[in-house]
Amino acid sequence: MDAVFVSKLKTLLDALAEKMDVYVPAKASKHLVFTKYDPGSSPAVEFNAVRTCTPVKEFLFPLRETAATMQTQAQVPALKAFAVVGLKDCDVRSIAILDKVFAEDDFKDALYVARREKMFIVSSDCTEPAQTCFCALFEGKGFTEKGFDLNISPIKGGFIVDIGSRKGHEFVERNSGLFADVPAALLEERDANRAAVQQQLERQSAEFIPSEPLQRILERTQDSEIFAQLAKDCIECQACTRVCPTCHCFYLYDGKQQDYFTKMKIWDSCMRFGYAMVAGGANPNKVLGERMKHRLMHKFVYFLERYGVNMCVGCGRCIDADAGGIDLRQVLKKLGEEARLQKTERAK
Protein backbone atom coordinates (compact mmCIF):
# COMPACT_ATOMS: atom_id res chain seq x y z
CA MET A 1 0.00 0.00 0.00
CA ASP A 2 1.26 3.46 -0.84
CA ALA A 3 1.77 6.01 1.87
CA VAL A 4 2.92 9.61 2.00
CA PHE A 5 3.82 12.04 4.74
CA VAL A 6 2.33 15.41 5.61
CA SER A 7 3.41 17.58 8.51
CA LYS A 8 0.17 19.47 9.14
CA LEU A 9 -3.36 18.07 9.22
CA LYS A 10 -4.66 21.42 7.96
CA THR A 11 -2.70 21.01 4.73
CA LEU A 12 -4.58 17.81 3.99
CA LEU A 13 -7.98 19.20 5.00
CA ASP A 14 -7.56 22.34 2.91
CA ALA A 15 -6.70 20.24 -0.11
CA LEU A 16 -9.77 18.05 0.48
CA ALA A 17 -11.96 21.12 0.90
CA GLU A 18 -11.03 22.39 -2.57
CA LYS A 19 -13.33 19.88 -4.21
CA MET A 20 -15.52 18.51 -1.44
CA ASP A 21 -17.48 19.41 1.65
CA VAL A 22 -15.30 18.20 4.49
CA TYR A 23 -16.56 17.05 7.88
CA VAL A 24 -14.19 16.82 10.83
CA PRO A 25 -14.63 15.77 14.44
CA ALA A 26 -14.94 18.80 16.69
CA LYS A 27 -15.76 19.22 20.37
CA ALA A 28 -19.34 20.22 21.19
CA SER A 29 -19.36 20.65 24.96
CA LYS A 30 -17.46 17.51 25.95
CA HIS A 31 -18.43 15.35 23.00
CA LEU A 32 -16.79 14.91 19.63
CA VAL A 33 -19.24 15.38 16.78
CA PHE A 34 -18.80 15.88 13.05
CA THR A 35 -18.72 19.51 12.01
CA LYS A 36 -18.34 21.05 8.58
CA TYR A 37 -14.79 22.22 8.02
CA ASP A 38 -14.23 25.77 6.83
CA PRO A 39 -10.63 26.35 5.65
CA GLY A 40 -11.00 30.08 6.29
CA SER A 41 -12.37 30.19 9.78
CA SER A 42 -12.12 26.77 11.38
CA PRO A 43 -9.84 26.98 14.36
CA ALA A 44 -6.72 24.88 14.66
CA VAL A 45 -7.60 21.36 13.66
CA GLU A 46 -7.04 18.72 16.27
CA PHE A 47 -6.43 15.09 15.55
CA ASN A 48 -9.20 12.99 17.12
CA ALA A 49 -7.63 10.36 19.35
CA VAL A 50 -10.87 8.42 19.67
CA ARG A 51 -14.13 7.87 17.78
CA THR A 52 -16.75 10.59 17.71
CA CYS A 53 -19.83 10.46 19.92
CA THR A 54 -22.19 10.38 16.91
CA PRO A 55 -22.19 7.58 14.34
CA VAL A 56 -21.02 7.89 10.75
CA LYS A 57 -24.34 6.50 9.48
CA GLU A 58 -25.80 10.01 9.55
CA PHE A 59 -23.86 10.84 6.38
CA LEU A 60 -25.32 7.96 4.41
CA PHE A 61 -28.64 7.48 6.13
CA PRO A 62 -29.61 10.84 7.60
CA LEU A 63 -31.92 11.16 10.59
CA ARG A 64 -34.62 12.32 8.22
CA GLU A 65 -34.68 12.72 4.49
CA THR A 66 -37.25 13.01 1.74
CA ALA A 67 -37.56 9.54 0.25
CA ALA A 68 -40.23 10.34 -2.30
CA THR A 69 -42.59 13.08 -3.41
CA MET A 70 -45.95 13.01 -5.12
CA GLN A 71 -47.57 15.62 -7.33
CA THR A 72 -44.51 17.75 -7.84
CA GLN A 73 -41.95 18.27 -10.55
CA ALA A 74 -39.43 19.53 -8.00
CA GLN A 75 -35.98 18.21 -8.75
CA VAL A 76 -33.81 16.90 -5.96
CA PRO A 77 -30.65 19.01 -5.78
CA ALA A 78 -27.56 17.12 -6.95
CA LEU A 79 -25.42 15.74 -4.14
CA LYS A 80 -21.98 17.22 -3.69
CA ALA A 81 -18.96 15.05 -3.03
CA PHE A 82 -18.05 15.03 0.65
CA ALA A 83 -15.23 13.79 2.82
CA VAL A 84 -15.58 12.55 6.38
CA VAL A 85 -12.37 12.77 8.35
CA GLY A 86 -11.36 10.97 11.50
CA LEU A 87 -13.38 7.79 11.10
CA LYS A 88 -12.01 4.94 13.18
CA ASP A 89 -11.83 1.27 12.29
CA CYS A 90 -15.21 0.68 13.99
CA ASP A 91 -16.78 3.39 11.85
CA VAL A 92 -15.31 2.06 8.63
CA ARG A 93 -16.51 -1.44 9.47
CA SER A 94 -19.96 -0.07 10.29
CA ILE A 95 -20.15 1.34 6.77
CA ALA A 96 -19.33 -2.10 5.36
CA ILE A 97 -22.27 -3.47 7.41
CA LEU A 98 -24.69 -0.79 6.21
CA ASP A 99 -23.48 -1.38 2.64
CA LYS A 100 -24.64 -4.98 2.90
CA VAL A 101 -28.19 -3.84 3.69
CA PHE A 102 -28.55 -0.75 1.54
CA ALA A 103 -26.09 -1.08 -1.33
CA GLU A 104 -25.24 -4.75 -1.85
CA ASP A 105 -28.64 -6.34 -1.25
CA ASP A 106 -30.73 -7.32 -4.28
CA PHE A 107 -32.97 -4.37 -3.43
CA LYS A 108 -30.80 -1.29 -3.36
CA ASP A 109 -31.65 1.86 -1.49
CA ALA A 110 -31.09 4.53 -4.13
CA LEU A 111 -30.83 7.29 -1.52
CA TYR A 112 -28.05 5.52 0.34
CA VAL A 113 -26.22 4.46 -2.80
CA ALA A 114 -26.19 8.03 -4.12
CA ARG A 115 -24.59 9.32 -0.92
CA ARG A 116 -22.21 6.41 -0.66
CA GLU A 117 -20.83 7.11 -4.13
CA LYS A 118 -20.13 10.71 -3.17
CA MET A 119 -18.38 9.83 0.08
CA PHE A 120 -14.63 10.10 0.56
CA ILE A 121 -13.47 8.28 3.68
CA VAL A 122 -10.49 9.60 5.61
CA SER A 123 -9.99 7.23 8.52
CA SER A 124 -7.45 7.62 11.28
CA ASP A 125 -5.72 5.50 13.91
CA CYS A 126 -7.06 5.40 17.45
CA THR A 127 -4.43 6.73 19.81
CA GLU A 128 -6.48 6.91 23.01
CA PRO A 129 -9.37 4.44 22.85
CA ALA A 130 -12.26 4.99 25.23
CA GLN A 131 -12.76 2.76 28.26
CA THR A 132 -15.97 1.58 26.63
CA CYS A 133 -14.35 0.50 23.34
CA PHE A 134 -14.74 -3.25 22.87
CA CYS A 135 -13.94 -3.62 19.19
CA ALA A 136 -11.41 -6.31 20.06
CA LEU A 137 -14.37 -8.67 20.61
CA PHE A 138 -15.46 -8.14 17.01
CA GLU A 139 -12.19 -8.42 15.13
CA GLY A 140 -11.80 -4.67 15.37
CA LYS A 141 -8.55 -2.83 15.66
CA GLY A 142 -7.23 0.54 16.68
CA PHE A 143 -6.39 1.18 13.05
CA THR A 144 -8.06 0.33 9.83
CA GLU A 145 -6.70 -1.74 6.98
CA LYS A 146 -9.41 -1.54 4.35
CA GLY A 147 -12.51 0.37 3.34
CA PHE A 148 -10.95 3.84 3.39
CA ASP A 149 -9.77 6.26 0.73
CA LEU A 150 -7.06 7.74 2.94
CA ASN A 151 -5.96 6.82 6.44
CA ILE A 152 -4.10 9.11 8.81
CA SER A 153 -1.63 7.90 11.43
CA PRO A 154 -0.24 10.57 13.74
CA ILE A 155 3.49 10.33 14.10
CA LYS A 156 6.33 12.44 15.39
CA GLY A 157 6.38 15.67 13.41
CA GLY A 158 3.31 14.94 11.30
CA PHE A 159 1.09 12.27 9.82
CA ILE A 160 1.48 9.23 7.65
CA VAL A 161 -1.25 9.19 5.01
CA ASP A 162 -2.04 5.73 3.65
CA ILE A 163 -3.76 5.45 0.30
CA GLY A 164 -6.55 2.89 0.32
CA SER A 165 -8.40 3.33 -2.96
CA ARG A 166 -8.27 4.63 -6.49
CA LYS A 167 -10.06 7.79 -5.34
CA GLY A 168 -7.46 8.24 -2.62
CA HIS A 169 -4.67 7.67 -5.10
CA GLU A 170 -6.03 10.28 -7.49
CA PHE A 171 -6.30 12.77 -4.68
CA VAL A 172 -2.68 12.30 -3.64
CA GLU A 173 -1.49 12.46 -7.25
CA ARG A 174 -3.39 15.68 -7.80
CA ASN A 175 -1.86 17.19 -4.68
CA SER A 176 1.54 15.55 -4.84
CA GLY A 177 3.27 18.82 -4.02
CA LEU A 178 1.81 18.73 -0.51
CA PHE A 179 3.20 15.37 0.44
CA ALA A 180 6.62 13.94 1.15
CA ASP A 181 7.92 10.38 1.22
CA VAL A 182 7.59 8.48 4.47
CA PRO A 183 10.91 7.73 6.16
CA ALA A 184 11.12 4.05 7.06
CA ALA A 185 11.82 4.87 10.71
CA LEU A 186 8.41 6.56 10.96
CA LEU A 187 6.67 3.45 9.70
CA GLU A 188 8.34 1.47 12.46
CA GLU A 189 7.29 4.04 15.00
CA ARG A 190 3.74 3.80 13.74
CA ASP A 191 3.74 0.03 14.00
CA ALA A 192 4.87 0.32 17.62
CA ASN A 193 2.12 2.86 18.39
CA ARG A 194 -0.49 0.68 16.78
CA ALA A 195 0.68 -2.39 18.66
CA ALA A 196 0.49 -0.55 21.98
CA VAL A 197 -3.07 0.60 21.33
CA GLN A 198 -4.04 -2.85 20.16
CA GLN A 199 -2.72 -4.32 23.39
CA GLN A 200 -4.77 -1.86 25.39
CA LEU A 201 -7.91 -2.71 23.41
CA GLU A 202 -7.38 -6.40 23.89
CA ARG A 203 -6.64 -5.96 27.58
CA GLN A 204 -9.82 -4.05 28.25
CA SER A 205 -11.95 -6.63 26.42
CA ALA A 206 -10.23 -9.70 27.85
CA GLU A 207 -12.79 -10.30 30.58
CA PHE A 208 -15.63 -10.16 28.06
CA ILE A 209 -14.39 -12.73 25.55
CA PRO A 210 -17.33 -15.13 25.14
CA SER A 211 -16.57 -18.79 25.68
CA GLU A 212 -18.59 -19.74 22.62
CA PRO A 213 -20.06 -17.83 19.66
CA LEU A 214 -22.57 -15.15 20.69
CA GLN A 215 -25.07 -16.62 18.27
CA ARG A 216 -25.15 -19.88 20.22
CA ILE A 217 -25.27 -18.07 23.56
CA LEU A 218 -28.26 -15.99 22.51
CA GLU A 219 -30.11 -18.87 20.96
CA ARG A 220 -29.81 -20.78 24.21
CA THR A 221 -30.81 -17.93 26.52
CA GLN A 222 -34.14 -17.03 24.91
CA ASP A 223 -35.99 -17.68 28.14
CA SER A 224 -33.49 -15.95 30.38
CA GLU A 225 -34.67 -13.73 33.21
CA ILE A 226 -31.86 -11.35 32.29
CA PHE A 227 -33.99 -9.54 29.73
CA ALA A 228 -36.68 -8.75 32.27
CA GLN A 229 -34.02 -7.49 34.67
CA LEU A 230 -32.51 -5.29 31.96
CA ALA A 231 -35.91 -3.82 31.27
CA LYS A 232 -35.91 -2.47 34.82
CA ASP A 233 -32.83 -0.37 34.07
CA CYS A 234 -33.83 0.71 30.56
CA ILE A 235 -35.57 4.08 30.42
CA GLU A 236 -36.64 3.59 26.79
CA CYS A 237 -34.74 6.66 25.58
CA GLN A 238 -33.70 4.80 22.40
CA ALA A 239 -30.26 6.42 22.60
CA CYS A 240 -28.58 3.03 22.08
CA THR A 241 -30.16 2.65 18.65
CA ARG A 242 -29.52 6.29 17.70
CA VAL A 243 -25.79 6.28 18.39
CA CYS A 244 -25.31 2.74 17.13
CA PRO A 245 -23.47 2.96 13.82
CA THR A 246 -25.06 -0.24 12.52
CA CYS A 247 -28.68 0.08 13.72
CA HIS A 248 -30.64 1.08 10.65
CA CYS A 249 -34.35 0.77 11.36
CA PHE A 250 -36.44 3.53 9.87
CA TYR A 251 -40.03 4.39 9.19
CA LEU A 252 -41.68 6.05 6.25
CA TYR A 253 -43.77 9.05 7.15
CA ASP A 254 -46.20 10.67 4.76
CA GLY A 255 -46.52 14.41 5.00
CA LYS A 256 -47.69 17.44 3.13
CA GLN A 257 -45.75 20.44 1.90
CA GLN A 258 -47.55 23.53 0.65
CA ASP A 259 -48.33 22.13 -2.77
CA TYR A 260 -47.08 18.58 -2.85
CA PHE A 261 -46.83 15.39 -0.79
CA THR A 262 -43.77 13.82 0.72
CA LYS A 263 -42.70 10.47 2.04
CA MET A 264 -39.98 10.96 4.63
CA LYS A 265 -37.53 8.28 5.70
CA ILE A 266 -36.83 8.77 9.40
CA TRP A 267 -34.74 6.80 11.91
CA ASP A 268 -36.83 4.49 14.02
CA SER A 269 -35.94 2.34 16.99
CA CYS A 270 -36.90 -1.25 17.76
CA MET A 271 -36.96 -0.15 21.42
CA ARG A 272 -40.15 1.82 20.76
CA PHE A 273 -43.38 0.24 22.09
CA GLY A 274 -45.34 0.49 18.86
CA TYR A 275 -42.45 -0.47 16.62
CA ALA A 276 -43.83 -3.81 15.41
CA MET A 277 -47.49 -3.12 16.09
CA VAL A 278 -49.94 -3.62 13.23
CA ALA A 279 -53.05 -1.55 12.54
CA GLY A 280 -55.31 -4.11 14.18
CA GLY A 281 -53.38 -3.65 17.43
CA ALA A 282 -51.43 -6.93 17.50
CA ASN A 283 -47.91 -6.37 18.78
CA PRO A 284 -45.39 -9.18 19.08
CA ASN A 285 -43.04 -7.08 21.21
CA LYS A 286 -45.25 -5.37 23.76
CA VAL A 287 -42.87 -6.16 26.59
CA LEU A 288 -39.72 -4.05 26.89
CA GLY A 289 -37.49 -7.00 27.76
CA GLU A 290 -38.71 -8.76 24.62
CA ARG A 291 -37.75 -5.75 22.53
CA MET A 292 -34.29 -5.73 24.08
CA LYS A 293 -33.94 -9.41 23.32
CA HIS A 294 -35.05 -8.86 19.74
CA ARG A 295 -32.40 -6.19 19.31
CA LEU A 296 -29.66 -8.54 20.46
CA MET A 297 -31.05 -11.41 18.38
CA HIS A 298 -31.03 -9.15 15.34
CA LYS A 299 -27.46 -8.06 15.97
CA PHE A 300 -25.89 -11.38 16.83
CA VAL A 301 -28.14 -14.06 15.32
CA TYR A 302 -30.42 -12.94 12.50
CA PHE A 303 -28.04 -10.50 10.83
CA LEU A 304 -25.25 -13.03 11.05
CA GLU A 305 -27.44 -15.67 9.40
CA ARG A 306 -28.41 -13.28 6.65
CA TYR A 307 -25.23 -11.40 5.93
CA GLY A 308 -22.45 -13.44 7.51
CA VAL A 309 -21.35 -10.82 10.06
CA ASN A 310 -22.49 -9.60 13.45
CA MET A 311 -24.35 -6.30 13.36
CA CYS A 312 -22.03 -4.80 15.95
CA VAL A 313 -18.55 -3.36 15.64
CA GLY A 314 -17.87 -2.96 19.36
CA CYS A 315 -17.59 0.82 19.25
CA GLY A 316 -19.10 1.13 22.73
CA ARG A 317 -21.20 4.17 21.88
CA CYS A 318 -24.32 2.49 23.27
CA ILE A 319 -22.56 2.09 26.61
CA ASP A 320 -21.56 5.76 26.70
CA ALA A 321 -25.08 6.83 25.75
CA ASP A 322 -27.07 4.56 28.01
CA ALA A 323 -28.84 6.67 30.59
CA GLY A 324 -29.95 3.56 32.44
CA GLY A 325 -26.39 2.32 32.84
CA ILE A 326 -26.79 -0.78 30.69
CA ASP A 327 -23.45 -2.07 29.43
CA LEU A 328 -23.72 -4.34 26.41
CA ARG A 329 -20.46 -6.06 27.33
CA GLN A 330 -21.83 -7.00 30.75
CA VAL A 331 -25.13 -8.15 29.26
CA LEU A 332 -23.39 -10.46 26.81
CA LYS A 333 -21.12 -11.70 29.57
CA LYS A 334 -24.07 -12.53 31.84
CA LEU A 335 -25.86 -14.31 29.03
CA GLY A 336 -22.68 -16.25 28.33
CA GLU A 337 -22.46 -17.33 31.95
CA GLU A 338 -26.08 -18.41 31.92
CA ALA A 339 -25.57 -20.40 28.73
CA ARG A 340 -22.55 -22.09 30.29
CA LEU A 341 -24.51 -22.99 33.41
CA GLN A 342 -27.25 -24.51 31.30
CA LYS A 343 -24.69 -26.58 29.50
CA THR A 344 -23.15 -27.86 32.71
CA GLU A 345 -26.56 -28.69 34.14
CA ARG A 346 -27.53 -30.59 31.04
CA ALA A 347 -24.27 -32.51 31.21
CA LYS A 348 -25.03 -33.67 34.79
Next chain:
Amino acid sequence: MNGNLYQPISGRIIDIIDESPTIKSFVVEAESPFKFATGQFIELTLPGVGEAPFTPSSSPKQTEQMEITIMKAGRVTGLLHECSPGQMVGIRGPFGNGYPVNGFAGKEIYIVGGGVGLAPIRSLFLTLVDRIKDFKKVVCRFGARTPDDFIYKKALFGPWQKINGVDIKLTVDKGDGQWTGNVGVVTTILNANDVDVKNAVAIVCGPPIMMKYATIKLLEFKFAPDTIYLSMEKNMSCGIGKCGHCMLGKYYVCKDGPVFTYEQIRKYPKIWD
Protein backbone atom coordinates in the same frame (compact mmCIF):
# COMPACT_ATOMS: atom_id res chain seq x y z
CA MET B 1 -33.75 -3.94 -8.48
CA ASN B 2 -32.80 -0.32 -8.98
CA GLY B 3 -34.44 3.08 -9.00
CA ASN B 4 -35.97 4.74 -5.99
CA LEU B 5 -38.07 1.99 -4.48
CA TYR B 6 -39.69 4.40 -2.01
CA GLN B 7 -41.28 6.37 -4.84
CA PRO B 8 -44.91 5.37 -5.45
CA ILE B 9 -46.49 5.52 -8.88
CA SER B 10 -49.73 7.40 -8.83
CA GLY B 11 -53.15 5.89 -9.22
CA ARG B 12 -56.76 6.70 -8.66
CA ILE B 13 -59.62 5.01 -6.84
CA ILE B 14 -62.26 4.49 -9.49
CA ASP B 15 -64.84 2.49 -7.57
CA ILE B 16 -65.57 1.47 -4.01
CA ILE B 17 -67.59 -1.63 -3.12
CA ASP B 18 -69.06 -2.19 0.35
CA GLU B 19 -68.23 -5.77 1.31
CA SER B 20 -69.21 -5.90 4.96
CA PRO B 21 -69.87 -3.42 7.77
CA THR B 22 -66.10 -2.94 8.24
CA ILE B 23 -64.64 -3.95 4.88
CA LYS B 24 -64.63 -2.24 1.49
CA SER B 25 -63.02 -3.12 -1.82
CA PHE B 26 -61.31 -0.34 -3.72
CA VAL B 27 -60.88 -0.56 -7.46
CA VAL B 28 -57.65 1.24 -8.26
CA GLU B 29 -56.28 2.25 -11.60
CA ALA B 30 -52.55 2.86 -11.67
CA GLU B 31 -51.00 5.35 -14.10
CA SER B 32 -49.60 2.41 -16.05
CA PRO B 33 -50.52 -1.31 -16.10
CA PHE B 34 -49.51 -2.89 -12.82
CA LYS B 35 -48.16 -6.43 -12.77
CA PHE B 36 -47.98 -8.65 -9.71
CA ALA B 37 -47.98 -12.32 -8.81
CA THR B 38 -50.82 -13.62 -6.69
CA GLY B 39 -50.00 -13.27 -2.99
CA GLN B 40 -47.54 -10.42 -3.48
CA PHE B 41 -48.49 -7.19 -1.77
CA ILE B 42 -48.39 -3.50 -2.49
CA GLU B 43 -47.92 -0.43 -0.31
CA LEU B 44 -50.86 1.87 -0.87
CA THR B 45 -50.28 5.53 -0.07
CA LEU B 46 -53.00 7.96 0.79
CA PRO B 47 -50.96 11.07 -0.04
CA GLY B 48 -50.13 13.17 2.96
CA VAL B 49 -51.74 10.66 5.30
CA GLY B 50 -49.81 7.41 5.28
CA GLU B 51 -49.10 4.12 3.68
CA ALA B 52 -50.18 0.57 4.46
CA PRO B 53 -49.57 -2.89 2.99
CA PHE B 54 -52.31 -4.83 1.18
CA THR B 55 -52.40 -7.90 -0.99
CA PRO B 56 -54.52 -7.18 -4.06
CA SER B 57 -57.63 -9.31 -4.18
CA SER B 58 -57.97 -9.25 -7.95
CA SER B 59 -56.48 -11.66 -10.45
CA PRO B 60 -52.96 -10.82 -11.58
CA LYS B 61 -54.26 -11.23 -15.13
CA GLN B 62 -56.06 -7.98 -14.65
CA THR B 63 -53.30 -5.35 -14.89
CA GLU B 64 -55.34 -2.29 -15.92
CA GLN B 65 -57.27 -2.17 -12.68
CA MET B 66 -56.58 -3.82 -9.39
CA GLU B 67 -58.87 -4.46 -6.48
CA ILE B 68 -57.76 -3.99 -2.92
CA THR B 69 -60.00 -5.14 -0.10
CA ILE B 70 -59.45 -3.19 3.08
CA MET B 71 -60.74 -3.62 6.60
CA LYS B 72 -61.06 -0.51 8.71
CA ALA B 73 -58.44 -1.22 11.34
CA GLY B 74 -56.22 1.78 11.97
CA ARG B 75 -55.60 5.38 11.00
CA VAL B 76 -54.77 4.94 7.32
CA THR B 77 -57.44 2.32 6.67
CA GLY B 78 -59.98 4.42 8.56
CA LEU B 79 -59.29 7.40 6.32
CA LEU B 80 -59.28 5.22 3.20
CA HIS B 81 -62.78 4.14 4.14
CA GLU B 82 -63.83 7.79 4.05
CA CYS B 83 -62.50 8.30 0.51
CA SER B 84 -64.65 8.63 -2.57
CA PRO B 85 -63.99 7.51 -6.14
CA GLY B 86 -61.58 9.92 -7.82
CA GLN B 87 -59.22 9.99 -4.85
CA MET B 88 -55.55 9.99 -5.84
CA VAL B 89 -53.41 7.28 -4.29
CA GLY B 90 -49.80 6.08 -4.56
CA ILE B 91 -48.77 2.51 -5.21
CA ARG B 92 -45.40 0.90 -4.47
CA GLY B 93 -44.49 -2.67 -5.25
CA PRO B 94 -45.30 -5.38 -5.88
CA PHE B 95 -43.33 -6.75 -2.96
CA GLY B 96 -42.68 -10.19 -1.55
CA ASN B 97 -42.86 -13.67 -2.94
CA GLY B 98 -46.51 -14.58 -3.52
CA TYR B 99 -47.88 -18.12 -3.71
CA PRO B 100 -45.80 -20.69 -5.61
CA VAL B 101 -48.77 -21.63 -7.77
CA ASN B 102 -46.76 -23.59 -10.35
CA GLY B 103 -45.52 -25.84 -7.57
CA PHE B 104 -49.13 -26.70 -6.73
CA ALA B 105 -49.75 -28.39 -10.10
CA GLY B 106 -51.22 -31.89 -9.79
CA LYS B 107 -52.07 -31.36 -6.14
CA GLU B 108 -55.17 -30.88 -4.06
CA ILE B 109 -55.30 -27.38 -2.65
CA TYR B 110 -56.85 -26.87 0.73
CA ILE B 111 -57.60 -23.22 1.40
CA VAL B 112 -58.55 -22.12 4.88
CA GLY B 113 -59.56 -18.50 5.24
CA GLY B 114 -61.24 -16.17 7.64
CA GLY B 115 -62.52 -12.61 7.68
CA VAL B 116 -60.57 -10.17 5.56
CA GLY B 117 -58.06 -12.98 4.97
CA LEU B 118 -60.28 -13.86 2.04
CA ALA B 119 -58.79 -10.87 0.18
CA PRO B 120 -55.46 -12.49 -0.79
CA ILE B 121 -57.31 -15.78 -1.12
CA ARG B 122 -59.66 -14.31 -3.73
CA SER B 123 -56.69 -13.40 -5.91
CA LEU B 124 -55.25 -16.89 -5.47
CA PHE B 125 -58.64 -18.51 -6.05
CA LEU B 126 -59.16 -16.63 -9.31
CA THR B 127 -55.65 -17.64 -10.40
CA LEU B 128 -56.27 -21.30 -9.60
CA VAL B 129 -59.70 -21.36 -11.20
CA ASP B 130 -58.21 -19.97 -14.39
CA ARG B 131 -56.22 -23.17 -14.79
CA ILE B 132 -58.35 -25.45 -12.64
CA LYS B 133 -57.42 -28.53 -14.70
CA ASP B 134 -53.85 -28.23 -13.46
CA PHE B 135 -54.96 -29.12 -9.94
CA LYS B 136 -56.68 -32.21 -8.61
CA LYS B 137 -59.17 -30.09 -6.72
CA VAL B 138 -59.54 -26.86 -4.81
CA VAL B 139 -61.15 -27.22 -1.40
CA CYS B 140 -62.12 -24.03 0.41
CA ARG B 141 -63.11 -23.70 4.05
CA PHE B 142 -64.01 -20.13 4.91
CA GLY B 143 -65.26 -18.53 8.07
CA ALA B 144 -66.62 -15.16 9.14
CA ARG B 145 -68.02 -13.76 12.35
CA THR B 146 -71.56 -13.47 10.99
CA PRO B 147 -73.11 -14.07 7.56
CA ASP B 148 -73.00 -10.33 6.95
CA ASP B 149 -69.23 -10.30 7.64
CA PHE B 150 -68.45 -12.48 4.64
CA ILE B 151 -66.81 -10.51 1.87
CA TYR B 152 -67.36 -11.21 -1.84
CA LYS B 153 -70.81 -12.51 -0.87
CA LYS B 154 -72.19 -12.54 -4.40
CA ALA B 155 -69.44 -14.75 -5.79
CA LEU B 156 -69.02 -16.79 -2.63
CA PHE B 157 -72.66 -17.77 -2.16
CA GLY B 158 -73.21 -18.27 -5.89
CA PRO B 159 -70.94 -18.78 -8.87
CA TRP B 160 -67.79 -19.91 -7.01
CA GLN B 161 -69.65 -22.86 -5.50
CA LYS B 162 -70.67 -24.07 -8.96
CA ILE B 163 -67.18 -24.28 -10.45
CA ASN B 164 -66.16 -27.80 -11.39
CA GLY B 165 -63.28 -29.01 -9.26
CA VAL B 166 -64.05 -26.56 -6.47
CA ASP B 167 -65.55 -27.54 -3.11
CA ILE B 168 -66.51 -24.69 -0.80
CA LYS B 169 -67.84 -24.87 2.75
CA LEU B 170 -68.64 -21.87 4.90
CA THR B 171 -69.10 -21.29 8.57
CA VAL B 172 -69.96 -18.36 10.84
CA ASP B 173 -69.19 -17.79 14.49
CA LYS B 174 -72.72 -16.56 14.98
CA GLY B 175 -75.68 -17.14 12.65
CA ASP B 176 -78.66 -14.98 11.87
CA GLY B 177 -82.29 -15.77 10.96
CA GLN B 178 -81.48 -16.87 7.43
CA TRP B 179 -78.23 -18.78 7.98
CA THR B 180 -78.65 -22.50 7.44
CA GLY B 181 -74.98 -23.41 7.27
CA ASN B 182 -72.50 -24.40 9.93
CA VAL B 183 -72.08 -22.33 13.06
CA GLY B 184 -68.67 -22.43 14.70
CA VAL B 185 -65.12 -21.30 14.09
CA VAL B 186 -63.46 -22.36 10.86
CA THR B 187 -61.62 -25.28 12.44
CA THR B 188 -65.01 -26.92 13.07
CA ILE B 189 -65.48 -27.44 9.33
CA LEU B 190 -62.00 -28.82 8.71
CA ASN B 191 -62.05 -32.55 8.22
CA ALA B 192 -59.19 -34.96 7.69
CA ASN B 193 -61.07 -36.45 4.73
CA ASP B 194 -61.49 -33.14 2.92
CA VAL B 195 -58.31 -33.74 0.95
CA ASP B 196 -55.73 -36.45 0.36
CA VAL B 197 -53.15 -35.00 2.73
CA LYS B 198 -50.29 -36.88 1.05
CA ASN B 199 -50.90 -35.03 -2.19
CA ALA B 200 -52.14 -31.70 -0.89
CA VAL B 201 -50.93 -28.27 0.09
CA ALA B 202 -52.73 -26.05 2.55
CA ILE B 203 -53.10 -22.30 2.32
CA VAL B 204 -54.08 -20.41 5.46
CA CYS B 205 -54.94 -16.74 5.62
CA GLY B 206 -56.94 -14.94 8.26
CA PRO B 207 -56.70 -13.43 11.72
CA PRO B 208 -53.63 -14.69 13.65
CA ILE B 209 -55.69 -16.67 16.15
CA MET B 210 -57.50 -18.47 13.37
CA MET B 211 -54.22 -19.17 11.57
CA LYS B 212 -52.78 -20.64 14.72
CA TYR B 213 -55.61 -23.09 15.37
CA ALA B 214 -56.02 -23.94 11.69
CA THR B 215 -52.31 -24.79 11.53
CA ILE B 216 -52.56 -26.96 14.63
CA LYS B 217 -55.48 -28.79 13.05
CA LEU B 218 -53.65 -29.24 9.73
CA LEU B 219 -50.67 -30.70 11.57
CA GLU B 220 -53.07 -33.11 13.31
CA PHE B 221 -54.27 -34.13 9.83
CA LYS B 222 -50.59 -34.96 9.12
CA PHE B 223 -49.90 -32.13 6.74
CA ALA B 224 -46.10 -31.80 6.56
CA PRO B 225 -44.94 -28.41 7.90
CA ASP B 226 -43.50 -27.54 4.49
CA THR B 227 -46.88 -28.00 2.81
CA ILE B 228 -48.71 -25.46 4.94
CA TYR B 229 -48.50 -21.99 3.41
CA LEU B 230 -49.19 -19.11 5.78
CA SER B 231 -49.78 -15.48 4.81
CA MET B 232 -48.11 -13.60 7.63
CA GLU B 233 -49.36 -10.25 8.74
CA LYS B 234 -46.66 -7.98 10.14
CA ASN B 235 -45.99 -4.28 10.10
CA MET B 236 -44.51 -4.17 6.60
CA SER B 237 -43.35 -0.68 5.80
CA CYS B 238 -40.42 -0.29 3.39
CA GLY B 239 -41.31 -3.45 1.45
CA ILE B 240 -37.68 -4.17 0.60
CA GLY B 241 -36.24 -5.83 3.69
CA LYS B 242 -34.54 -2.89 5.34
CA CYS B 243 -36.64 -0.90 7.77
CA GLY B 244 -36.96 -3.78 10.23
CA HIS B 245 -40.58 -3.51 11.35
CA CYS B 246 -41.76 -6.81 9.90
CA MET B 247 -38.91 -9.02 11.09
CA LEU B 248 -39.93 -12.56 11.92
CA GLY B 249 -36.77 -14.23 13.15
CA LYS B 250 -34.18 -13.76 10.44
CA TYR B 251 -36.85 -13.14 7.84
CA TYR B 252 -38.26 -9.90 6.59
CA VAL B 253 -41.92 -10.71 5.99
CA CYS B 254 -42.03 -8.04 3.27
CA LYS B 255 -39.20 -9.50 1.25
CA ASP B 256 -38.98 -13.19 2.16
CA GLY B 257 -42.76 -13.51 2.63
CA PRO B 258 -45.49 -12.61 3.13
CA VAL B 259 -46.14 -16.26 2.28
CA PHE B 260 -44.11 -18.68 4.38
CA THR B 261 -44.36 -22.37 4.93
CA TYR B 262 -44.88 -23.32 8.54
CA GLU B 263 -41.58 -25.20 8.29
CA GLN B 264 -39.71 -21.94 7.63
CA ILE B 265 -40.98 -20.09 10.67
CA ARG B 266 -42.01 -22.71 13.22
CA LYS B 267 -38.87 -22.28 15.32
CA TYR B 268 -39.46 -18.60 16.00
CA PRO B 269 -41.37 -17.46 19.06
CA LYS B 270 -44.55 -15.43 18.82
CA ILE B 271 -45.29 -16.01 15.16
CA TRP B 272 -49.01 -15.69 15.88
CA ASP B 273 -48.79 -12.49 17.95
